[in-house]
Amino acid sequence: MFEIVENSIIAPNVHRLIIKAPRVAKSRKPGQFVIVHEEGGERIPLTIADENIENGTITLIIQAVGEGTKQIVSKQAGEFIRDIAGPLGKASEIEKVGKVVCIGGGVGTAVLFPLAKALAAAGNDLTTIIGGRSESFVILKDELAVFSTQLKITTEDGSLGDKGFVTGPLAEILEDETRRPEIIYAIGPVPMMAAICEQTRPYGVKTIVSLNPIMVDGTGMCGGCRVTVANKVKFACVDGPEFDGHEVDFKELAARQRQYVGHDHDRHKCRMDAVKIETISIKERMAIPRAHMPEQDAKIRATNFTEVNLGISEEVAIREAQRCLNCKTRPCVSGCPVGVRIPEYLQEVAKGDFAAAAKILREDNALPATTGRVCPQESQCEQKCVRGKKGDAVALGWLERFVADWAAQNLKPEVPCIEKTGKKVAIIGSGPGGLTAAGELARRGHDVTVFEALHTAGGVLRYGIPEFRLPKNIVDHEVENLVALGVKFEFNVIIGQTLTIKEIMAEFDSCFIANGAGLPIFLNLPGENLNGVYSSNEYLTRVNLMNAYKKGSATPIVTGPTTVVFGGGNTAMDSARTAKRMGSERVILAYRRGRDEMPARLEEVIHAEQEGIEFMFLVAPLSIGGTEDGWVENVHLQKMELGEPDASGRRRPVAIEGSEFKVEADIVIMSIGTTSNPLLTSTCPELELNKWGNIVVDEKQMSSMQGVFAGGDIVRGGATVILAMGDGKNAAQSIHDYLQK
Numbered sequence: 001m002f003e004i005v006e007n008s009i010i011a012p013n014v015h016r017l018i019i020k021a022p023r024v025a026k027s028r029k030p031g032q033f034v035i036v037h038e039e040g041g042e043r044i045p046l047t048i049a050d051e052n053i054e055n056g057t058i059t060l061i062i063q064a065v066g067e068g069t070k071q072i073v074s075k076q077a078g079e080f081i082r083d084i085a086g087p088l089g090k091a092s093e094i095e096k097v098g099k100v101v102c103i104g105g106g107v108g109t110a111v112l113f114p115l116a117k118a119l120a121a122a123g124n125d126l127t128t129i130i131g132g133r134s135e136s137f138v139i140l141k142d143e144l145a146v147f148s149t150q151l152k153i154t155t156e157d158g159s160l161g162d163k164g165f166v167t168g169p170l171a172e173i174l175e176d177e178t179r180r181p182e183i184i185y186a187i188g189p190v191p192m193m194a195a196i197c198e199q200t201r202p203y204g205v206k207t208i209v210s211l212n213p214i215m216v217d218g219t220g221m222c223g224g225c226r227v228t229v230a231n232k233v234k235f236a237c238v239d240g241p242e243f244d245g246h247e248v249d250f251k252e253l254a255a256r257q258r259q260y261v262g263h264d265h266d267r268h269k270c271r272m273d274a275v276k277i278e279t280i281s282i283k284e285r286m287a288i289p290r291a292h293m294p295e296q297d298a299k300i301r302a303t304n305f306t307e308v309n310l311g312i313s314e315e316v317a318i319r320e321a322q323r324c325l326n327c328k329t330r331p332c333v334s335g336c337p338v339g340v341r342i343p344e345y346l347q348e349v350a351k352g353d354f355a356a357a358a359k360i361l362r363e364d365n366a367l368p369a370t371t372g373r374v375c376p377q378e379s380q381c382e383q384k385c386v387r388g389k390k391g392d393a394v395a396l397g398w399l400e401r402f403v404a405d406w407a408a409q410n411l412k413p414e415v416p417c418i419e420k421t422g423k424k425v426a427i428i429g430s431g432p433g434g435l436t437a438a439g440e441l442a443r444r445g446h447d448v449t450v451f452e453a454l455h456t457a458g459g460v461l462r463y464g465i466p467e468f469r470l471p472k473n474i475v476d477h478e479v480e481n482l483v484a485l486g487v488k489f490e491f492n493v494i495i496g497q498t499l500t501i502k503e504i505m506a507e508f509d510s511c512f513i514a515n516g517a518g519l520p521i522f523l524n525l526p527g528e529n530l531n532g533v534y535s536s537n538e539y540l541t542r543v544n545l546m547n548a549y550k551k552g553s554a555t556p557i558v559t560g561p562t563t564v565v566f567g568g569g570n571t572a573m574d575s576a577r578t579a580k581r582m583g584s585e586r587v588i589l590a591y592r593r594g595r596d597e598m599p600a601r602l603e604e605v606i607h608a609e610q611e612g613i614e615f616m617f618l619v620a621p622l623s624i625g626g627t628e629d630g631w632v633e634n635v636h637l638q639k640m641e642l643g644e645p646d647a648s649g650r651r652r653p654v655a656i657e658g659s660e661f662k663v664e665a666d667i668v669i670m671s672i673g674t675t676s677n678p679l680l681t682s683t684c685p686e687l688e689l690n691k692w693g694n695i696v697v698d699e700k701q702m703s704s705m706q707g708v709f710a711g712g713d714i715v716r717g718g719a720t721v722i723l724a725m726g727d728g729k730n731a732a733q734s735i736h737d738y739l740q741k
Contacts, residue, residue: 022056034086105188337726372401431459527624560666
């Protein structure tokens with residue numbers, strides 16, 4: 001077993017692991033590699049990037065591609081890797097020859113590093129050329145600069161160094177006889193090494209390449225790493241990995257490398273022969289069908305709390321993003337309450353530059369992994385998508401989720417250099433609106449403190465949305481990103497009780513109230529206070545916040561064979577699907593209107609149906625019957641029909657006389673909405689309220705109190721996560737403008 005001392009991310013999908021392996025560290029020479037293996041995984045060849053004999057450690061730089069490498073890089077400091085065999089392969093021939101050029105492409109730069117270091121130590125005049133897709137993909141530039149006479153950097157998008165490929169600077173060197181080297185080392189994707197060898201051949205400059213073909217054992221036993229060099233079969237693990245590039249059969253090597261595309265042996269993917277998004281015609285984009293989101297099987301997922309949607313792959317994400325027509329009018333952006341620059345980040349996804357896509361998304365949306373899961377895109381950005389007019393809209397929600405999840409796994413939390421303003425802002429509530437405002441204000445340099453009444457952050461994201469729709473580790477990561485921006489959190493502080501708004505404003509320059517609309521609505525029906533009757537707020541809070549679904553949880557919850565849920569929104573759907581997972585054999589969702597009038601997302605309705613939820617439309621509760629000892633026994637219902645539209649635009653349900661009937665029930669969940677919580681507003685008479693107890697604000701979201709802003713459910717009444725986030729973003733801009741006066 002080999003202990004991991006350090007695991008750090010140095011580029012998207014690329015990790016630097018420092019591992020205790022004293023024997024390997026003592027014996028290792030530049031150019032050699034080790035075989036790394038975990039139980040049940042592949043044997044993966046990895047070049048030793050560095051060693052520390054005194055500490056007995058080696059450094060491996062690993063690009064996570066297949067399951068094996070992903071398993072390895074998921075391990076943290078203090079954990080162990082089962083097998084590391086080596087050092088293997090012939091060591092590099094290091095001698096002083098004069099002018100040397102070392103070229104590294106992508107993760108190949110990690111293989112190049114020990115070789116370049118040794119060549120410089122031998123007294124050579126070293127020019128190093130490294131390249132990557134964009135700045136975030138360029139690795140080890142600072143380390144290489146220490147011992148390189150000259151360091152040249154290229155990126156495809158021009159975000160760092162010269163725009164283009166590593167062949168550009170090399171061409172300039174080859175054409176200048178005074179700079180032309182005695183030897184060139186090229187390490188990277190096969191197409192890159194092949195291109196460089198063809199580039200240097202006319203000049204007669206010896207070009208050494210380091211090959212990383214498919215292998216199993218690494219000792220020559222399997223022969224899987226065979227390559228043709230000078231018309232002879234060579235084994236890379238025994239005869240190499242370094243060979244004269246002018247003698248390598250690159251065509252054969254490239255064909256053999258494609259044998260296991262998508263697995264750990266497929267680590268060097270070249271961008272020099274990649275298809276550019278600009279080459280895809282409108283007609284070709286229109287022909288691409290909408291992606292499918294893989295899901296857990298309905299029968300299986302109805303028994304667990306694991307996320308239902310499994311996420312799309314990199315390949316599927318790229319293909320789906322290529323469906324975007326990049327419309328000049330950008331209608332999808334106008335449909336997004338937080339104004340995400342959708343076409344811009346989709347173009348980056350289409351090119352495979354997920355880091356660039358993540359940068360755009362993070363700048364516009366404080367909670368992208370959350371909104372990618374729970375935002376009703378079908379009625380907002382996707383509804384505006386031009387592709388949806390004559391077919392299926394681009395799957396914007398799934399792409400948002402993909403980019404956010406990819407960034408969480410591959411990029412460190414962003415810590416931008418922010419000039420502090422010296423202004424202090426308090427955020428009341430850590431739900432979606434409060435978190436969004438906090439992130440926006442922190443990016444503008446303000447000192448932000450979030451006050452939360454509960455013991456953890458997230459608000460409705462934490463207590464209201466089930467794990468199978470929004471895993472709580474996603475919420476944790478979104479909050480961690482805000483902490484990295486400098487946002488502070490104070491928990492167990494009830495504004496209106498622990499502190500008042502006046503006390504807050506005595507300490508802060510401004511505040512944003514985003515405490516939601518937390519009081520559940522009941523119908524005052526006979527039997528509503530029987531044991532077994534819950535509000536959806538209580539039911540979901542017990543399960544989601546207090547983990548009542550977990551074995552051994554200290555929080556009790558009543559279960560039974562039959563659960564009836566009243567309501568037709570997303571919260572009702574969450575309650576019904578949760579009750580199914582909590583063990584109810586029969587779960588009925590009773591709604592007083594028809595299916596077409598349900599406000600719940602279509603995806604949630606379909607998922608509920610697949611999981612066996614029974615829908616009763618056009619019924620309303622009259623009472624809840626109970627046993628003599630006070631437990632729910634049945635619900636008394638009345639059939640309805642739809643009349644004229646009401647203020648919401650939906651047809652009003654009208655009772656049908658003589659249609660009453662009863663349904664047996666053990667649990668009843670009331671999910672018919674929420675109203676404003678007076679804990680805060682009752683202690684602050686200066687705040688103007690409307691007839692529903694919601695805070696009145698102006699077009700800038702400022703309340704009747706100077707410097708006090710508000711948004712989300714406490715202003716709107718019950719609304720969606722993304723609308724609360726839109727309020728948070730708009731309020732942050734207004735607060736920033738206010739503080740500049």
